[in-house]
Amino acid sequence: MTPQLLPIADSAHTRRAAWALLRPYRRLAVVAGLALALATVVGLAGVDLLGRIVDDVRAGGTDLARPAVLLALAATVHGIGTAIGAARIAEVGERMLADLRERFVERALHLPLDRIEAAGAGDLTARVTRDVTAVAEAVRYALPTLVRSALSIGLTLVALALLDWRFLVAALVAMPLQAGTVRWYARTAGPVYADSRVAVAAQQQQLLDSYAGADTVLAFGLARRHTDLIAARSAAAVDLSLRGVGLLSRFFSRLNLAEFVALGGVLTVGYLLVGAGSVTLGTATAAALYLHNLFNPINAALGLADEVQVARAGLSRLVGIADLPAPSTGPAATSPATWPEATSPATATPPSAATAAGADPVPPAIVVSGVRHAYRPGEDVLHGVDLEVSAGERLALVGASGAGKTTLASLVAGTHRPHGGRIALGGHDVAELAPAELRRRVVLVTQDVHVFAGALADDLRLARPGATDAELWAALGRVGAIDWVRTLPDGLATVVGEGGHRLTEEQAQHLALARLVLADPPVVILDEATADAGSAGARALEAAANRALSGRTAIVVAHRLTQAAEADRVVVMADGRIVESGTHDALVAAEGPYAALWSAWSAHR
Template sequence: MSHAGPADRALLPTATGAETLAALRALLRGHRLLAVTAVSVLVTGTGIGLLTAPLLGHVVDLVVEQKGSRALTVPLVLLVVVALARGAATAVGSALVARLGETVLAALRERFVERALHLPLERVEEAGSGDLVSRVTGDVSMIAKSVRQALPEFTRSAFTIVLTFVGLAVLDWRFLLAALLAMPVQVLAARWYLRRAAPVYAEHRVATGALQHQLLDSVGGVRTVRAFRLNGLHVDLVEQRSRTAVDLALRGIHVVTGFFSRLNLAEFIGLSGVLVTGFVLVENGSVSIGTATAAALYFHSLFNPVNAALFLLDDAQSAGASLARLVGVSDLAVPADTDGREVPVDGAVKVSSLDYAYVPGRPVLRDVDLEVAGGERIALVGASGAGKTTLAKLIAGVHRPSGGTITLGGADAGELGPAGMRRTVSLISQEIHVFAGPLADDLRLARPEASDDELRAALSKVDALSWVDALPDGLATVVGEGGHRLTVTQAQHLALARLVLADPPIAILDEATADAGSAGARLLETAALKALEGRTGLVVAHRLPQAATADRVVVLDGGRVVETGTHEELVTTGGRYAELWTAWSDSRPGIARRGNEDGD
């Protein structure tokens, strides 16, 4: 599979043309009856519609021969019948084609989501969340639009073109030759367009993904951007990527405009050829005026389907680029979700000589050693960039270490397998997603077989049952997109309740209370302590009072563990942690006095 995108990101794969066609054939294989039925109905409708031109030609002959108005009755009635039959067949055929397209698209979407959910989180982070989001949103929307609008229209147009050429040949083979004069110009125009359009649309999809990723980074990290006064830099990055996307869109418009100017030339050449041929053949008596009229009408009726078919190359290019991006992910091998060769015996965590670098040569963690006893609750503390979150993600299995080992409950983390890791450790970050649907279903993501009583027990454990009972329908309340909007604090409560339901021996909270505000943070910190009862807890401390209540504090600086001990021991020692605590206390008068009393 080919890869394309900014040099600083390893984008998810994009399928080649051959891979995309192979995937389409595989998806269509199970719907042959529907495909054959749709094609048959459309061909029948198109064939009936082709009777219009010879009927009109026959009317012209009757008028020229002055047969009288009664002679026109039958042809006119037949014209009405043809119009009705063609309309009915076209409607049914288009509906069948759209149904076929929607069925195939649904299968592709399901396959894409299945593969996307099995992607290693490290791989998604390498590509950037915008790459995956743009495929789920923009690319799926582009293909859906093509399936619902472009595919039925293109199918009808293709059949109309083929059968119209057959009709011209039936009238007189010389009319067919005259009509074919337009074909070289159309073929050259199509080749000119395809050579220029394909790269532009592919680049535009990638540029759109890069823009979405930048917007997610800038908006999602707005607090960090403001704190470090990076507003100007992020505005410049958004502007730069927006300009790139706009420039590519304008290039696409320029290509389309040139394409249609060439199609207009082809129409002029073809219609002129048919009219001249008709004049010559009528002059020498080879055909009647009605037949020449039918030939001209046939060619004129090709304007719309030919232009539509060629114009839809524009949508086909966009849809093809989007389809290749979906197939690129859909064709990724799903890792075997089997248990590993080892089984943890408890919740102990041991990290030995751990190294990690997002970019080779620029280590984020260096020679980290850490031991956490089963049931112990530690706080990871350090300045921004110290490596706290990276260490948490390595222990959770999001990233694989560049060097060193991680042991969970006496078992090598690399030998646990995906299912084993899910049972052993859970990671909760400040980015909590509330899934659309009943709140009970959202909770059951952690344990599908959980009863309502077990759900209520988990909510009660984290002090969330009171507000859940106050919802319009309690556990049955529809939440998420299109439903009841939960606050940040309530969303984090759900995440902690899911942790209780999953019941892993090791839990990692990565700044899970950071976005809740001071009052909400106090509530969530209490809830988090209850959720961690009976399990090993690693807390990436956003608020230093969280560290004050932990069994032990681990201080990181420059990717290394520089201090470890209880809050009191480290404050007394006067090292790096004491400096952080003093800075925190000075910025919040009274915090030192109250910190050990109520955790605020």
């Protein structure tokens, strides 16, 4: 199936986005421009001073001390001004890049999971890594050079015109060749670099797929096939990269030719004008030096066309995500003040009771009507599923691997959208709920728990940013995690995650359940959340999950059938359909599919 790439902004959209990012820093940009302009003017004055020295020496002058001091002063001012201006330009660029990164991350985190899966994780990974790096390099190095070069080119052309307009005409002879070279390169290289980005994303996606499924690949003898796929993706990326290198070589060859043409023109004009007595030898020397200095910024600016093309391609891919519509906050969502206040485990009011008291007008019930879903067109994994979960009911989903349990759970949680049918939470269609409102109503806890780098307290507060330490301890107590948290070196302040204290799988699951208590949603989906722990750890986590789920509507994807036995109702799935539904005792007595599963489970406990 061909990946459906995430949005890429067109050129006009990218320019508008860049201007919007620059707008808050216009004053700083003006200061930087003035500093660079001053430095450039002083530098050009030094060249004019050299021409005057040539004329003085030719006339027999011997006092060079004063011109030498002025040259040293001009060089000093030029260096200081250039440094200040370049630093300020880089600062503007870094601030713009920081704003873009924040906007990109905000939008990327709210992308629907099925949209990311359709594009392939490699597409998003390439944008976060290679595209951000390309834009950052351009901001730090190319942007200051381009601004400085543009000022130098413009002011040097003015200086040539002031010396004699014919020097300017001679210098401009090369401009059509330079302009044609730039147009050719921009027209030809842009699509190549854009295609190269897509090819690199495809290469990364194939590497991720092959690495993540390494066990399956080896088990089924698919190593050669995956190696060939990786080789094909890599060959496509390398081919496009080599095409870019070839274009760059031809680009610089044409620029060198343009420089030779212009220099020859100015030297010829200078020779003729000096011979005719129209200008002095010093003036002709200054013109030649101006032209020589002119091509340094021209070649620097045009030489950066390669980086500009790469950065432009990367920027359009970042803007494509960053300018997605902002996630709606819904009527009651992201502000911590609107979340239910946490209370101690002994006095907490169950969500269903709060509903009865009128605190939440939306009953926490789940209705699944005729739901179908397919990860690939024409290959449904759910076939018209109908299910209703009453407020406060705990329902267990069981069945063999591939039965559709996790798919149904993810659809109810809103991480995927069904391809047919309807799912409602408390009477509201999941597809119509804003992301923040959906997260307020339902939380999904899986066996894959990410522990964020930082203090344990900060990790817990992801669920409730305004929670006090007392509320954090209350949540930990409710899931039975207080004892091990107290043994940590700094308690709640202990740094966990990457580079910090490593948590066990059981402790990470405790952390996820504590977040759940703090978030206090009316509906919870547990997708095999205790599956990775050992027997003793699993029993402890099941007890912790039971306490966390108390008073909530819950769907539990049961890896261990002890969870099903404790549920209010058990739903058995097979081949994307519901084949049984009832209490544990009733299903065991019916001697159907669930009874067979229970018998096999009991025999191997």
